[in-house]
Amino acid sequence: MRKAELLLALGVIGMAQAQAQEKDPARTLGEVVVTATRDERTLTEVPASVTVVSREQIRATPGDSIDDVLRTVLGLEMTVMSAAQLHPTSSFPSMLGTKNAITSHVLVMVDGVPINDAYEGFVQWNRVPKENVERVEIVRGGGATLWGTYALGGVINIITRTPERPEVSAEAGAGRFGTYRADLYGTPVYSDRFKLSLSYNRFNTDSYNQVASGAATPGFFARPSGFFQRTSFNSQNLQAAAHFSLDASLTGLVRMTLHNNAQPQFVLVPMSTDQNIENLDAQLVKRLDAGAKLTFTAFRNDGVFRTFNASYNDNPGGIVTPADQGEPFLSNNHRAHTTDWGGSAVWTRRVSALIETLTMGVDLRQIEAREHVDSFTRVFGTPVSVPDPVNTGDFGGSQRFYGLFAQASVFPTSKLELSPSLRLQRWSNYDGVVLQAVAPGTPGAQGARSVDDLSARLSARLEASSTLALRAAIYKSFNAPTLDNLYRTFSANGFTIFSNPNLNPERLYGAEAGFDLAAGASKSSVLLFANTVHDYIAFAADAGGNFVNQNLGRTESAGLIASTDFPVSRGLSGHLGYGLTRARVVDSPGHPDWVGEQLAYVPRHKGDASMTFQQGKTRSSIILRYASKTYGVNGQQFNAINPGVPLTQGSFTQDAAILVDASYRYAFDKQHEAFVSVGNLFNRRYVANNDAFAPPLLGAPRTIFGGMRINL
Numbered sequence: 001m002r003k004a005e006l007l008l009a010l011g012v013i014g015m016a017q018a019q020a021q022e023k024d025p026a027r028t029l030g031e032v033v034v035t036a037t038r039d040e041r042t043l044t045e046v047p048a049s050v051t052v053v054s055r056e057q058i059r060a061t062p063g064d065s066i067d068d069v070l071r072t073v074l075g076l077e078m079t080v081m082s083a084a085q086l087h088p089t090s091s092f093p094s095m096l097g098t099k100n101a102i103t104s105h106v107l108v109m110v111d112g113v114p115i116n117d118a119y120e121g122f123v124q125w126n127r128v129p130k131e132n133v134e135r136v137e138i139v140r141g142g143g144a145t146l147w148g149t150y151a152l153g154g155v156i157n158i159i160t161r162t163p164e165r166p167e168v169s170a171e172a173g174a175g176r177f178g179t180y181r182a183d184l185y186g187t188p189v190y191s192d193r194f195k196l197s198l199s200y201n202r203f204n205t206d207s208y209n210q211v212a213s214g215a216a217t218p219g220f221f222a223r224p225s226g227f228f229q230r231t232s233f234n235s236q237n238l239q240a241a242a243h244f245s246l247d248a249s250l251t252g253l254v255r256m257t258l259h260n261n262a263q264p265q266f267v268l269v270p271m272s273t274d275q276n277i278e279n280l281d282a283q284l285v286k287r288l289d290a291g292a293k294l295t296f297t298a299f300r301n302d303g304v305f306r307t308f309n310a311s312y313n314d315n316p317g318g319i320v321t322p323a324d325q326g327e328p329f330l331s332n333n334h335r336a337h338t339t340d341w342g343g344s345a346v347w348t349r350r351v352s353a354l355i356e357t358l359t360m361g362v363d364l365r366q367i368e369a370r371e372h373v374d375s376f377t378r379v380f381g382t383p384v385s386v387p388d389p390v391n392t393g394d395f396g397g398s399q400r401f402y403g404l405f406a407q408a409s410v411f412p413t414s415k416l417e418l419s420p421s422l423r424l425q426r427w428s429n430y431d432g433v434v435l436q437a438v439a440p441g442t443p444g445a446q447g448a449r450s451v452d453d454l455s456a457r458l459s460a461r462l463e464a465s466s467t468l469a470l471r472a473a474i475y476k477s478f479n480a481p482t483l484d485n486l487y488r489t490f491s492a493n494g495f496t497i498f499s500n501p502n503l504n505p506e507r508l509y510g511a512e513a514g515f516d517l518a519a520g521a522s523k524s525s526v527l528l529f530a531n532t533v534h535d536y537i538a539f540a541a542d543a544g545g546n547f548v549n550q551n552l553g554r555t556e557s558a559g560l561i562a563s564t565d566f567p568v569s570r571g572l573s574g575h576l577g578y579g580l581t582r583a584r585v586v587d588s589p590g591h592p593d594w595v596g597e598q599l600a601y602v603p604r605h606k607g608d609a610s611m612t613f614q615q616g617k618t619r620s621s622i623i624l625r626y627a628s629k630t631y632g633v634n635g636q637q638f639n640a641i642n643p644g645v646p647l648t649q650g651s652f653t654q655d656a657a658i659l660v661d662a663s664y665r666y667a668f669d670k671q672h673e674a675f676v677s678v679g680n681l682f683n684r685r686y687v688a689n690n691d692a693f694a695p696p697l698l699g700a701p702r703t704i705f706g707g708m709r710i711n712l
Contacts, residue, residue, distance in 0.1 A: 031043045031052060033046060033050055033052060033137050034112075034137070034157070034159075035050075035109075035112075035137040035139050035155055035157035036048040036050050036137070036139045036155075037146075037357075037359070037407065037409070037419070038146050038346055038348070038359055038361070038407070039348050039357060039359060044469075044516070044518075045417075045461075046461075047417055047419045047459040047460060047461035047471060047473070048139055048140070048141065048459055048471070048473065049075075049139070049140040049141055049471065049512060049514060049525075049527045049561075050137060050138065050139050050140075051073055051074075051137075051138040051140075052135055052136070052137055052138075053069060053070070053073070053135060053136040053138070054135050055133065055134055055135060056619075057069070058130055058133055058135075058136070059130070059665070059675075060612065060619065060621040060663050060665075061621075061623065061661070061663070062623075062661045062662070062663055062677035062678060062679040062703070062705065063082065063130075063677075063679065064082055064083075064084050064126075064179070064181070064203060064205065065082065065083050065084065065125040065126045065128075065129075065130065065203075066125050066128055066130060066133065066136065066158065067079075067082065067083045067091070067123075067125040068082055068679075069130070069136070070093075070136065070138070070156070071625070072608050072623065072625055073138055074561045074563060074577050074578070074579035074606060074608070075095055075096055075140045075154075075527070075529075075561045075579055075581075076093065076094075076095055076106070076138060076140075076154075076156075077093065077094045077095065077097070077098075077099045077601060077602055078091075078093055079091055079092075079601070079689070080627070080630075080654065080657075080688040080689065080699060081688045081689050081697065081699060081700070082700065083123075083124065083125040083126055084126070084203075084205055084207065084231075084233040085207060085210065085231055085233070085697075085700065086231075086689065086697075087263075087266065087273065088122055088124055088261070088263075088273060088275065088305075089120055089122050089307075090122070090689075090691075091122045091123050091124070091125065092104045092105075092121060092122055092123075093105070093106040093108065093123060093156070094106055094153050094602075095140050095141075095153035095154035096140055096141065096153055096154070096510070096529050096531055096557055096559070096581070097531060097555075097557025097558070097559060097581045097582070097583030097599065097602050098152060098153040098508065098531060098533055098555070098557060098583070099583065099599050099600065099601045099602045100536070100537060100538060101538060101539070101600060101601070101633075101634075101691070102121075102484070102485060102497075102537065102538060102539060102549060103120075103121035103479070103481070103482050103484075103485060103537060104116050104121045104122065104123060104150055105150070105152045105153040105154075105479060106150065106151070106152075106153055106154050106155065106156055107143065107147050107148070107149075107150035107151035107154075107155045107156070108123045108150075108155075108156045108158070109147075109155070109156070109157045109158065110127075110128055110157075110158045110160060111157070111158070111159060111160055111253075111281075111283070112157065112283070112297055113279075113281045113297065113299045114150070114299075114340075114365070115127055115128070115301075116150050117303070117305075117338070118301065118303075118338050118339075118340035118367040118369065118483075119303075119305075119336060119338045119367070119369040119371075119396075119482065119483050119484055119488075120482055120483075120484040120488075121150065121482045121484065121485075124259075124261060124275065124277075126203065126235040126237075126259075126261050127237065127257075127259050127261075127277065128158050128160075128237075129183055129199070129201035129203075129237050130183075131169075131171060131183035131185060131199070131201060132160050132161055132185070132199055132201070132239070133158055133159070133160060133161070134159045134160060134161045134162070135159050136156065136157070136158050136159070137155075137156070137157045137159065138154070138155075138156050139154055139155045139156075139157075140153075140154045140512075140527065140529075140561075141153070141154055141473060141475060141510060141512055141529065142154075142455070142457060142475035142476065142477030142508055142510050142531075143155040143477070144423060144455045144476075144477035144478050144479070144508075145405060145407070145421040145422060145423040145455045145456060145457045145475065145477070146405055146407065146421060146423070148363065148365070148401055148403050148423070148425060148478075149365075149401060149425075149427070149478065149479055149480045150479060151477065151479075152477045152478070152479035152506060152508050152533075153477070153508065153531070160241075161185075161197070162195075162243060163187040163190060163195040163196075163197045163243060165187070165190065166187050166190040167185075167186065167187055167711065167712065168185070168186040168187075168711075168712040169183075169184075169185045169186070169709065169710065169711045169712070170182075170183065170184050170185075170709070170710045171183040171707060171708070171709040171710075172707050172708060173675070173705055173706055173707020173708070174705070174706070174707065175703060175704050175705030175706065176702075176703050176704050176705075177205055177206050177207055177208050177703070178204065178205060178206030178207075178232075179204065179205040179206070179703070179705060180203075180204055180205075181201075181202065181203045181204075181705075181707070182200075182201070182202045183199070183200070183201050184198075184199060184200045184201075185197070185198070185199045186198050186199075192245070193244060193245045193246070194242070194243070194244050194245075195242070195243040195244070196240070196241070196242050196243075197239075197240070197241045197243070198239070198240050198241075199237070199238075199239045200236075200237070200238050200239075201235075201236065201237040202234075202235070202236050202237075203233075203234065203235050203236075204232075204233070204234040204235075205232065205233050205234075206230060206232050207230045207231045207232055207233060208230060208698075208700065208701055209228070209229075209230055209698075210228075210230070210231060210267060210697040210698050211228040211267065211694070211695045211696075211697065211698070212695075212696070212698055213225060215695040215696055216695055217692065217693075217694060217695050218637070218647050218651040218652055218690070218692065219637065219638060219639040219640050219641055219642075219647050219651070219692075220640050220641065221321075221322050221325060221641065222695075223325065223695075227268075227328075228267055228268055228694075228695065229265050229266075229267065229268070229269055230265055231263060231265060231266050231267055232263060232264050232265045233261070233262070233263050234261065234262055234264075235259070235260065235261035235262075236258075236259070236260045236261075237257065237258070237259050238257070238258045239255065239256065239257040239258075240255070240256050241253060241254070241255040241256075242254045242255070248287075249286060249287040249288075250284070250285070250286050250287075251284075251285050252282065252283060252284040252285065253281075253282060253283045254280075254281075254282045255279075255280070255281050255282070256278075256279065256280050257277075257278075257279040257280075258276075258277075258278055258279075259275075259276070259277040259278075259279070260274075260275065260276050260277075261273075261274075261275050262274040262275070267694055267697070268310045268328050268694065269310065269328055270308060270310055270328070270329075270330050271308055271309060271310045272307075272308045273305070273306065273307050273308070274305075274306045275303065275304070275305045275306070276303065276304045276305075277301060277302070277303040278301070278302045278303075279299070279300070279301050279302075280299065280300050281297070281298065281299035281300070282297070282298050282299075283295065283296065283297045283298075284296045288349075290349065290350075291349055291350035292347065292348065292349035292350075293347070293348045293349070294345065294346070294347055295344075295345070295346045295348070296343070296344070296345050297343055297344045297346075298341075298342070298343035299340075299341065299342060299343065300339075300340070300341040301338070301339070301340040301341070302337075302338070302339055302340075303336075303337070303338045303340075304335070304336070304337050304338075305334075305335075305336045305338070306333065306334065306335050306336075307333065307334045308330060308333045309330070309331055309332050309333070309334075309490075309491060310328040310329065310330060310331060311328065311329065311331035311491070312325065312326060312327075312328055313326030313327050313328065313329050313378050313380060313381075313382075314326050314380065314640075315380040315381075324380070326378075326380055326381065327383075329376070329378050329385050330376055330385060331375065331376055331377075331491060332373055332374060332375040332376065332391070332491055333373070333374050334371055334372070334373045335371065335372050335373075336369060336370070336371035336396075337369070337370050337371070338367070338368070338369045339366075339367070339368045339369075340365070340366070340367050340368075341365075341366050342363065342364050342365035342366055342401075343363065343364060344361055344362065344363035344364075345361060345362055345363075346359060346360070346361035347359070347360050347361065353411065354410060354411060354412070355408055355409070355410055355411075356409045356410070356411055356417075357408070357409040358406075358407075358408050358409075359406065359407045359408070360405070360406045360407075361404075361405050361406075362402075362403065362404050362405075363401075363402075363403045363405075364400070364401065364402055364403075365399075365400070365401040366398075366399075366400050366401075367398065367399040367400075367483065368396075368397075368398045368431075369396045369397065369398075369483045369484075370394065370395075370396040371394065371395055371396050371488060372393070372394050373391070373392060373393065373394075373395075373435065374387070374392050375387070375388035375390075375391035375392045375491075376388055391435070391436055391491075393435045394433065394435065395433045395434055395435040395487050395488060395489075396431075396432075396433060396483060396487060396488075397429065397430070397431050397432035397433065397446070397483050397486065397487050398429070398430050398431045398432075398483075399427065399428065399429055399480070399483060400427075400428045400430075401425060401426070401427055401428075401480070402425060402426045402428075403423055403424070403425040404423070404424045404425070405421065405422065405423040405424075406421065406422055407419060407420070407421035407422075408420055408421075415462060415463040415464075416460070416461070416462050416463075417460065417461045417462075418458070418459070418460050419457075419458070419459040419460070419461075420456075420457070420458050420459075421456065421457045421458075421459075422454065422455070422456050423453075423454070423455040423456070424452070424453075424454055425452070425453050425455070425478065426450055426451070426452050426453075427450065427451045427452075427453070427478075427480045427505065428448070428449070428450045429448065429449045429450070429486065430448040430449070431448075432445070432446030432447075432483075432486060432487050432501055433445055433446065433487065434446060434487050434489075434499060434501055435489060436489040436496075436498065436499075437489070437498060437499065437501075438498050438542065438546045438548060439542070440500065440502050441498075441499065441500055441501045441502060446486075446487070446501045451480070451504075451505055453478040453505070453507075454476075455475075455476050455477055455478050456475065456476050457473060457474070457475035457476070458473065458474055458475070459471070459472070459473040460472050460473070467517060467518050467519050468515060468516070468517050468518075469515065469516045469517075470513075470514075470515050471512075471513065471514050471515065471516065471527075472511075472512065472513040472514075473511065473512050473513075474510070474511045475508075475509075475510050475511075476507065476508065476509050476510075477507070477508040477510070478505055478506070478507055478508075479505060479506040479507075479508070480505045481503040481504075481505065481506075481537055481549075484499070485499065485500065485503055485537060485549050486499055486500065486501045486503060486549075487499050487501060495547070495638075495692065495693060496546070496547060497539045497547045497548070497549065498546055498547065498548045498549065499549055500548055500549040500550060503537060503549060503550075503551060504535045504551050505535065506533055506534065506535050506536060506537055506551075507533070507534045507535065508531055508532065508533045508534075509531070509532045509534070510529065510530065510531040510532070511529070511530050512527055512528060512529040512530075513527075513528050514526045514527035514528060514561075520567075521566070521567045522564060522565065522566040522567070523564065523565045523566075524562075524563065524564040524565075525561075525562070525563055525564075526560070526561070526562045527560070527561040527562075528559075528560055529557075529558065529559060529560075529561075530556070530557070530558040531556065531557045531558070532554060532555070532556050533554065533555045533556075533557075534554055535551040535553075535554075536551065536552045536553060536554065536555045536585070537549065537550070537551060537552070538550065538552050538634060540552060540591055540594070540634070540635055541635075541636070541637075541638070545638065552585065552588050552591060552594060552634075553585060553586075553587045553588035553589060553591070553594075554585070554586055554587040554588070555583065555584065555585050555586065555599060556583070556584060556586045557581060557582065557583035557584075557599075557602075558581075558582055559579065559580045559581035559582060559583075560578075560579065560580045561577075561578075561579045561580075562577065562578050562579075563575070563576065563577035563578075564576050564577075568611070570615075571613055571614055571615040572611065572612070572613045573611070573612050574609070574610065574611050574612075575608070575609065575610045575611075575612075576607075576608075576609050577607060577608045577609070578605075578606070578607045579605070579606040579607065580604065580605060580606075581602055581603070581604060581606070582598070582604065583598060583599040583602040584596055584597055584598055584599060585597060585599070585634070591635055593635045593636045593646075593648075594634055594635040597631075597634060597635070597649055598630075598631065599634065600630065600631045600632055600633055600634045600649075600652075600691075601630055601631070601632070601654075602630060603627040603628045603629070603630050603656075604628050605626070605627070605628040606626065606627050606628070607625075607626040608623065608624060608625050608626070609623075609624045610622065610623040610624065617666055617667045617668070618664070618665065618666050618667075619664075619665045620662070620663065620664045620665070621662065621663050622660065622661070622662045623660070623661045623662070624658065624659070624660050625657075625658070625659045625660075625661070626656075626657070626658045626659075627656065627657060628656045629653055629654060629655060629656040630653075630654045631649045631650075631652050631653060631654065631690075632652040632653075632654055632689060632690035632691035632692065633649060633652045633691060633692050634649065635649065636648060636649075637651070637652070637692050652690045652691065652692060653687070653690060654687050654688060654689060654690050654696075655686040655687045655688070656686075657684055657686040657688075657699065658684070659679075659680050659681075659684055659699075660680070660681040660682055661677070661678065661679050661680070661681060662677065662678045662681050663675065663676070663677040663678070664676050664677075670711065671710060671711050671712060672708070672709070672710055672711075673708070673709040673710075673711075674706070674707075674708055674709075675706060675707060675708075675709065676704070676705070676706035677704075677705050677706070678702065678703065678704050678705075679700060679702070679703040679705075680699070680700055680701060680702050680703065681702065682702075683701050683702040684699075685698060685699075685701065686698065686699050687699075688700075
């Protein structure tokens with residue numbers, strides 16, 4: 001990390017601190033978070049790097065789903081494009097420079113229940129309507145000791161609304177590109193001991209043309225005008241939840257959610273996707289004597305995901321020329337059925353002045369995925385597709401995770417907290433079947449396999465003064481390869497990625513240090529971090545030119561996150577943030593072309609700034625986001641035009657961009673409110689995705705969305 005960059009970030013914080021005014025004692029000090037410690041703690045006391053995005057911030061941020069809100073959170077690596085614009089299997093969040101293109105390195109939950117796709121690891125953000133969200137808790141750094149696999153780089157917990165009174169609310173709006181959204185929420189039955197909430201959400205967009213005229217996938221010739229289409233998207237959510245209290249010591253929740261999303265059109269005809277998910281989850285909290293508490297959680301997800309993939313009908317012989325370019329055709333369709341169920345039991349107790357809190361728990365997660373693929377082929381220059389029996393069939397497998405964990409909150413002095421945690425877990429893989437394979441795998445049934453792991457974390461927080469708190473942590477985290485990584489071979493646009501049943505789990509070793517500073521009404525924080533991931537999983541070309549999921553060696557990331565929130569004048573507040581991340585491959589036997597490169601999708605520099613004005617009946621916000629250039633691939637890629645000259649990472653640049661968003665709300669009275677939001681206010685055109693699967697895709701142009709909200 002360069003000294004000048006560190007001084008710049010600290011200088012920004014110092015200038016903001018100089019503007020501080022008297023602090024409102026009630027501001028955020030009582031905000032409770034649960035994700036970092038699996039127990040209720042106020043945000044200012046948590047010994048970890050935590051960001052909480054409030055309901056007000058969610059409503060003020062333009063965007064169609066929660067991922068559009070989270071894209072501004074520093075240290076969190078998201079796809080630049082919205083979940084409504086990319087293929088669902090492209091949405092793999094990560095944190096602190098651990099980005100991976102084929103699985104998530106962040107566990108995403110709703111009220112403590114995981115929503116990462118059990119088969120492939122991606123996150124379908126439209127499963128959680130913005131209207132239903134109370135707040136989002138983002139915990140940076142290895143979280144596997146408390147939460148298990150996927151939490152390699154951190155945890156996101158989306159906390160939904162809890163009924164507080166009888167109410168009915170409706171929100172509806174429309175905007176550019178055939179976009180509309182409708183949300184209904186109500187509590188038809190309400191008493192002190194039983195609260196029932198119902199919600200329905202529908203979203204649709206025809207989207208925009210993501211492929212610029214004359215654009216081409218690097219290494220291929222440009223396709224004719226009109227060859228590519230818009231990516232449309234629609235989703236629906238129906239949810240019923242019952243909150244109950246049997247007595248003062250026993251409370252619970254039972255919830256059922258039905259979700260559907262589809263992309264009737266996706267960039268290249270005839271590509272499309274369709275997904276259905278049924279979720280049932282429950283929680284029971286029993287408060288015991290002597291300050292103890294038992295929390296039981298159980299969930300089940302059943303999903304069906306269909307994808308229709310296209311390939312180009314090009315002449316496969318020799319170097320591809322413009323004369324060899326044929327039309328796209330349906331090359332394969334997949335139907336995957338996934339069952340994901342599990343639960344946890346967590347015991348927490350207030351012990352003594354020395355050991356304030358002791359937490360112990362056990363959890364289980366069972367995943368089963370079966371997929372059928374029908375493959376087709378077409379002879380160059382012919383209009384008819386024929387079945388491909390060699391690559392048609394069934395594959396999939398099962399995984400089981402057991403975990404036993406414990407954490408203590410120890411106070412050697414009243415100002416110093418030490419929080420050690422341990423997790424012993426077993427990952428078991430069985431019933432695996434591979435349909436298509438290249439070395440080192442073979443087609444057919446795969447042997448069972450189990451891996452044991454011990455993850456650990458030690459966090460510390462020192463209250464140096466009434467305004468300054470110092471934080472530090474060291475940790476080791478674990479992440480298992482998904483069933484998709486192990487058994488699912490995927491083809492699209494003539495590009496095939498082969499599964500690998502011999503993948504090892506990833507392990508992260510990390511450290512962080514920082515401080516939180518509160519002066520007057522201003523709050524600032526700084527985090528320094530360093531991570532090393534061993535057996536990093538990604539796809540890369542083998543000696544035969546096949547792209548195969550592999551353990552690519554070792555990656556390192558290090559950087560800085562700094563932010564400050566400050567008042568400017570009455571009703572006007574500001575925010576500044578800056579993130580620096582250097583993430584690269586440092587050791588990759590057999591793949592020297594990877595070593596030293598910045599990891600794909602991880603910007604070196606990221607920043608945001610916002611101003612919010614609230615007075616009387618109005619609230620307005622303007623948000624500026626910046627990310628430096630990134631890359632859509634790691635290492636060298638195949639070149640169809642000239643196979644003897646591989647394409648380098650620089651051929652897949654994703655543009656640096658400064659984007660400005662704005663929003664405005666006006667409350668006519670307590671029941672009626674109008675709103676309007678503008679994304680990409682200055683209509684900046686930039687390449688947001690360039691991953692070798694398609695031509696460079698443009699980020700969203702200026703979007704305008706407005707509507708009404710009614711509360712009864």
